[in-house]
Amino acid sequence: MAEPILEVRDLVKHYPLTRGILFKKQIGAVRAVDGVSFALDPGETLGIVGESGCGKSTVAKLVVNLERPTSGVIRYKGEDITRLSGRALKAVRRNIQMVFQDPYTSLNPRMTVGDIIGEPYEIHPEVAPKGDRRRRVRELLDVVGLNPEYINRYPHQFSGGQRQRIGIARGLALRPEIIVADEPVSALDVSVQAQVINLMERLQDEFGLSYIFIAHDLSIVRHISDRVGVMYLGRLAEIGSDAEIYEHPTHPYTQALLSAVPLPDPTAREHRDRIILTGDVPSPANPPSGCRFRTRCWKARERCEVEVPELAVPEAFRGLRGPAAHPSACHFAEERQIVPAGGGGNGEGRDSRRETQ
Amino acid sequence: MLLEVRDLQVEFHTRDGVARAVNGVSYAVDAGETLAVLGESGSGKSVTAQAVMGILDMPPGRITGGQVLFQGRDLLRLKEEQRRRIRGAEMAMIFQDALSSLNPVLTVGAQLGEMFIVHRGMSRKQARAKAVELMDRVRIPAARERVDDYPHQFSGGMRQRIMIAMALALEPSLIIADEPTTALDVTVQAQVMDLLAELRRELNMGLILITHDLGVVADVADRIAVMYAGRIVETAPVYEIYRAPAHPYTRGLLRSIPRLDQKGRELYAIKGLPPNLLRIPPGCAFNPRCPMAQDVCRTEVPPLFEVAEAPGAAEGRRSACYFWEETLHG
Ligand SMILES: Nc1ncnc2c1ncn2[C@@H]1O[C@H](COP(=O)(O)OP(=O)(O)OP(=O)(O)O)[C@@H](O)[C@H]1O
Ligand SMILES: Nc1ncnc2c1ncn2[C@@H]1O[C@H](COP(=O)(O)OP(=O)(O)OP(=O)(O)O)[C@@H](O)[C@H]1O
Ligand code: SF4
Ligand code: SF4
Ligand SMILES: [Mg+2]
Ligand SMILES: [Mg+2]
Numbered sequence: 001m002a003e004p005i006l007e008v009r010d011l012v013k014h015y016p017l018t019r020g021i022l023f024k025k026q027i028g029a030v031r032a033v034d035g036v037s038f039a040l041d042p043g044e045t046l047g048i049v050g051e052s053g054c055g056k057s058t059v060a061k062l063v064v065n066l067e068r069p070t071s072g073v074i075r076y077k078g079e080d081i082t083r084l085s086g087r088a089l090k091a092v093r094r095n096i097q098m099v100f101q102d103p104y105t106s107l108n109p110r111m112t113v114g115d116i117i118g119e120p121y122e123i124h125p126e127v128a129p130k131g132d133r134r135r136r137v138r139e140l141l142d143v144v145g146l147n148p149e150y151i152n153r154y155p156h157q158f159s160g161g162q163r164q165r166i167g168i169a170r171g172l173a174l175r176p177e178i179i180v181a182d183e184p185v186s187a188l189d190v191s192v193q194a195q196v197i198n199l200m201e202r203l204q205d206e207f208g209l210s211y212i213f214i215a216h217d218l219s220i221v222r223h224i225s226d227r228v229g230v231m232y233l234g235r236l237a238e239i240g241s242d243a244e245i246y247e248h249p250t251h252p253y254t255q256a257l258l259s260a261v262p263l264p265d266p267t268a269r270e271h272r273d274r275i276i277l278t279g280d281v282p283s284p285a286n287p288p289s290g291c292r293f294r295t296r297c298w299k300a301r302e303r304c305e306v307e308v309p310e311l312a313v314p315e316a317f318r319g320l321r322g323p324a325a326h327p328s329a330c331h332f333a334e335e336r337q338i339v340p341a342g343g344g345g346n347g348e349g350r351d352s353r354r355e356t357q
Numbered sequence: 358m359l360l361e362v363r364d365l366q367v368e369f370h371t372r373d374g375v376a377r378a379v380n381g382v383s384y385a386v387d388a389g390e391t392l393a394v395l396g397e398s399g400s401g402k403s404v405t406a407q408a409v410m411g412i413l414d415m416p417p418g419r420i421t422g423g424q425v426l427f428q429g430r431d432l433l434r435l436k437e438e439q440r441r442r443i444r445g446a447e448m449a450m451i452f453q454d455a456l457s458s459l460n461p462v463l464t465v466g467a468q469l470g471e472m473f474i475v476h477r478g479m480s481r482k483q484a485r486a487k488a489v490e491l492m493d494r495v496r497i498p499a500a501r502e503r504v505d506d507y508p509h510q511f512s513g514g515m516r517q518r519i520m521i522a523m524a525l526a527l528e529p530s531l532i533i534a535d536e537p538t539t540a541l542d543v544t545v546q547a548q549v550m551d552l553l554a555e556l557r558r559e560l561n562m563g564l565i566l567i568t569h570d571l572g573v574v575a576d577v578a579d580r581i582a583v584m585y586a587g588r589i590v591e592t593a594p595v596y597e598i599y600r601a602p603a604h605p606y607t608r609g610l611l612r613s614i615p616r617l618d619q620k621g622r623e624l625y626a627i628k629g630l631p632p633n634l635l636r637i638p639p640g641c642a643f644n645p646r647c648p649m650a651q652d653v654c655r656t657e658v659p660p661l662f663e664v665a666e667a668p669g670a671a672e673g674r675r676s677a678c679y680f681w682e683e684t685l686h687g
Contacts, residue, residue, distance in 0.1 A: 051542035053512060159631050160398045189398050189569045194613040201623070216542050223615040224622065225570035242620050260543040261617055262550075262572025265599060276551075277544055339618045 003078065004039035005210050006063070006096075006178060009034045011072035013058050017285055030285045032058040033069075034234035036094040037311070040178070045204070045211040047225030047242075049218055049257070053284065054231045056214045062184045063212065064098040065089065076178075094124050097176040099167050099184050106167060113166055114151040117141070120173040127174050140169040144199060161192035165199065172203065178211045180319040185220060197224055218261050222246055230254045234284055236311050240326035248323040249313060250333035253293050258338040273338075291331070299332050307331065358426070358562040360409070360448075360531055362387040365423035367587075370416060376634040378404045380587035381423070383661075386563040388530060391554075393574040393595070394567045395610070396584030397631050405584075406533045409565075411440040412451050427531070446476050448526035448531040458520060459508040464503035465492070465519055473524040491522040495552060514545030518552065525556060532557075533565045535573055538573060545632055549629045571614055575599065580673075583607050586632045586642035589661070593674040603664045603676035603685045605647050641678070649680050 014029040030064040040046050048056050061067040063074060065081065073080050081092050088207070097120075100106040107116055107193045118137045121128050128136050138148035144165040155163055164184060171179050185193040197220065203209060215221050221228060222242050229239040230253065249255050259275040279296040282288055291309050294300040314333035317325040324335045367379035379401045386392045394402050407413040409425050411432065425432040427448065432440060452458045460468055469491055470484030479487065485504065490601060492500035492518035495518040497511075508516055517537060524532055534553065538546040554577050557564050574581060575596065581598050583591045583606065591604035602608040609627035632638060638645055644654040662681055664674035678684060 051544060052514070162630070168376045189396070189610070190571065190613040191610055192398065194615075194626035197615075197624055198626060217615075218543065219617040220613040222617060222620055246617065257543060258617075260547040262543070262547070262570060262576045263617065264571040264611070264614055266574050274547075276547070 002042055004075075005077060006040040006041045007073075007075040008039070008059075008063070009037050009073040009075070011059070011062060011074065012070045013055075013062055013067060014070045028285050031234050031287060032284060033062065033286075034287070036072075036231075036234070036236055037237065038229055038239060040210050040212065042177070042210055043204070043208050044227065045213055045225045047221035047228040048214045048231060049216070049221050049228065050231030050237075051257075052216075055234045055284070056231055057182050059231075060098065060212065060214060062181050063178075064096050065093055065268045066098070066181065090124070094127070094174045096178045096180065097171040097174060097175045099171040099179060099181040107163060109155055112152050112154060113141070113146075113158075116155070116166060117170045117173055120170065123152070124174055136173070137169075139170055143172065143203070144169045145195075159192070160188050161195055164188065164192075164196050168196070168203075169197065172207075175207070178210045178212070180214075182214045183216065184213075186216060193220065200224065216259065218246075233282065233287055235292060236327075236329065237293065238326070238330075239311065239327040240328075241323075244323045244326040246339055247337070248326075248335050249338060250324055250326075250328040250335055251293075251330045252297050252299055252316070254328075254335050255338050256296075275338075291329070292328075301332070303331050305353065358385050359388045359390075359428065360407070360565075361424075361426040362409060363424040363426065365405060365408060365425065366421045367401070367408055367413065367418055368421055369418050371635075374635045377637060378418075378587055378634055379408070380637070382584070382587070382589055384589060384592065386531065386565055388558065388563050389541055389561045390580070391557065391564040391566060391578045393578035394565060394584060395569065395571065395581065396572060396590075397586075398569075399631055399634070400584040401587040402584055403535055406450065406535055406565065406567060410448065410533060411437075411444060412450070443531070443670060445472060446527045447529050448533070449527070449529045451520050451524045451532065451534040451537045459516065461508055464505045465511070466681075469519075469523060469526060472523065476527055487526075491526060492519070494525070494556075495519070495522045496548075497522075514548065516610050517545075517549055521549070521552065521556075525560075528560055529562065531563045531565070533567070535567045536569070537566070538568070538570070546573070553577070570613070583610070586637055587634070588642065588677065590676075590677045591675065592642070592661075593664070601666070601685050603674065603681040604678045605649050605680075605684055606643050608684060649683065651679070653675045653679055 011033055012035060013033040014031050016026045017030055036059060038046065059114040062069050063095055069082055075084050076092055084092060086274065094279050114137050114262065117140055118133050121133050138151060141148045141151065146162060146165055158166065185196050201224065204211060213221065213224055218279050225242055227239065228245045230237045230245065232253050238245060238249065238254045245254060249258060256275040256277050277296045282295050288295050290306050291304040294304040309329040311327050312330040313325050314328050314330060316333060363383050365379055369376040369378055382405050384392060395404055408420055409539035420433060455649045466485055466488040473479040473484040473487045489500050489504050492504060497503060497515060497518060511519065539547050550573060553564065568580060578595050581591050581593060581595055583604065585606050591607045598607060602611055612625040615624055627646055632642050640656045641654040641659050644650040659677045659679050661675040661677050664676050664681055666685065
């Protein structure tokens with residue numbers, strides 16, 4: 001297999017918690033990301049899911065270098081980018097771009113669409129000479145399925161789905177190799193969401209892009225991802241191929257998450273057992289000892305309190321082949337089927353062809 | 358009937374012209390019933406709810422026609438003073454963004470207690486006890502210790518539950534929840550929806566739930582109303598609509614849902630763009646995007662047809678499509 005394009009090792013980001021207005025005193029730290037490792041292959045999509053506040057956006061910001069890690073390594077094509085600065089950093093940044101969540105607030109309302117999409121060229125003028133930029137922006141509009149004649153319009157003149165395309169066009173401007181998309185479709189209705197996802201998949205095939213795709217919606221993550229990582233309280237609980245995670249989850253948190261997905265199809269809903277988690281979510285400023293999930297885990301035992309489970313193929317599955325043998329940070333990992341086969345949607349979406357766009 | 362909206366019309370005056378956001382919406386909810394409202398972004402779901410609650414921004418908004426009958430009274434004819442008394446006490450709204458709808462400089466207890474002081478004339482001490490009771494009811498752990506905390510000290514899911522507590526404070530007979538779980542992950546979302554369903558049963562409230570999430574709808578709603586370009590285009594019991602939609606727009610929406618149990622290739626997407634509210638197409642507003650459109654669709658606005666799969670079957674189904682029968686069986 002090819003060398004990964006991106007490799008993250010033991011990534012940590014702590015935000016200081018301070019008290020006092022004039023004389024700030026540090027009284028602790030929010031452990032937003034607390035030891036995350038994964039690799040991303042060229043042309044691959046890695047999905048990241050997990051509950052609100054578990055550190056997904058922080059991982060994204062670290063990878064695109066909007067934030068500096070407290071510790072850990074981020075290797076792009078083998079080179080640690082957390083130590084770079086100046087020109088070398090700028091060159092790497094060009095290749096790792098971000099698409100933001102909210103199409104309503106992430107676009108400057110006073111800039112025309114042409115200026116918004118062309119803005120990255122101001123920061124990286126070497127990519128496109130000044131005289132060539134308008135042409136490039138028109139080309140990008142065309143690539144994402146927007147009329148190039150809209151180049152002088154303002155964001156409020158577009159619908160939500162169109163605005164999300166503007167954000168994607170901007171992310172593509174510098175021809176990056178990696179795009180980190182943080183909840184790119186969460187604010188959209190399902191039909192517009194489908195348009196944006198189809199566009200992202202088409203662009204991936206066309207340009208060989210690698211994606212890190214973050215979302216709350218487990219169905220959409222499965223649809224687009226080759227592999228999926230499940231985060232809990234600043235760490236990865238489980239990681240594997242889409243079939244390994246969705247059909248053979250072994251971590252209790254993943255199982256609970258999957259069992260809570262509301263299914264639209266009334267018949268599918270009758271055939272699954274729902275795991276209701278009790279206990280409240282602990283604070284990332286004060287995570288539980290041992291396994292972080294133990295305060296809500298129905299299987300927790302003494303060992304979970306004292307020993308941190310590593311993200312590795314669990315003892316029970318070591319040496320075995322098959323889909324259950326994938327990394328899962330649980331001392332008592334067991335397979336449990338949650339998603340009823342053949343009933344998670346309404347069936348019609350399967351092979352129907354796109355009408356246009 | 359607890360609430361009946363009849364032929365509601367709302368427009369906005371903008372620099373570029375008049376945007377017709379709501380063009381004759383009618384829907385009804387009974388006590389103890391949950392009506393889910395779904396539809397395209399910008400189709401008028403929130404504006405309709407704001408008109409019902411009496412919190413529409415006027416101007417630029419203007420209600421140009423229709424009735425909002427609440428327990429038989431037309432709210433649109435009442436004075437603002439009378440409406441204010443109904444709001445909170447008899448009908449309440451839960452907004453999408455809990456953090457920005459709570460006051461950041463007041464403790465949660467003070468905000469909950471306020472309702473009892475203003476509407477019920479209670480003392481501070483009584484109101485505070487009530488606040489603790491409410492926080493208990495929406496399962497905030499250690500409510501007694503946390504009643505003096507500020508909103509930012511709670512997690513997203515807890516803040517959403519506090520908003521629900523606020524809406525429930527005076528035991529209203531109608532609650533409108535506008536995307537109450539969009540910002541929450543699935544485990545917290547499940548807790549919030551279960552709580553709403555339970556309280557609705559307990560207090561026999563009517564609930565209007567606005568959402569993009571068809572899975573949530575299937576979990577809690579009795580009936581669905583689907584909106585497009587400021588109109589209801591289809592309404593039916595939940596199960597019926599999933600099994601066999603009777604409007605091409607609804608069918609397109611259902612087809613676009615990605616599946617949890619399979620990894621697909623390409624998602625179905627309705628072609629084209631949502632209509633410009635300044636220039637809604639003549640005839641059926643969906644006609645430029647509809648795979649079944651005929652000439653009649655381009656000239657005459659379709660009324661809501663009664664849908665009966667077999668004679669006498671499925672009461673109360675309606676579709677604003679000339680070809681509902683073909684859609685239903687196709
Ligand atoms: N600048 C900051 N200062 C202090 N704490 C922060 C900061 N940014 C994030 N946090 C905290 O770090 C944790 C992780 O936040 P993050 O935004 O990464 O979560 P997330 O997984 O993206 O959640 P969501 O699904 O709600 O977007 C949270 O507890 C958050 O409050
Ligand atoms: N203050 C306003 N001025 C002008 N137009 C407005 C105003 N408020 C709403 N609108 C328009 O009215 C239409 C209906 O908006 P509404 O908020 O009801 O949509 P919605 O169905 O709730 O959509 P979403 O699913 O995105 O929340 C939109 O096209 C919107 O642009
Ligand atoms: S290690 Fe223990 S507490 Fe953690 S998930 Fe596994 S069983 Fe639960
Ligand atoms: S009335 Fe005509 S255009 Fe409208 S949904 Fe029905 S078939 Fe399509
Ligand atoms: Mg985030
Ligand atoms: Mg809305």
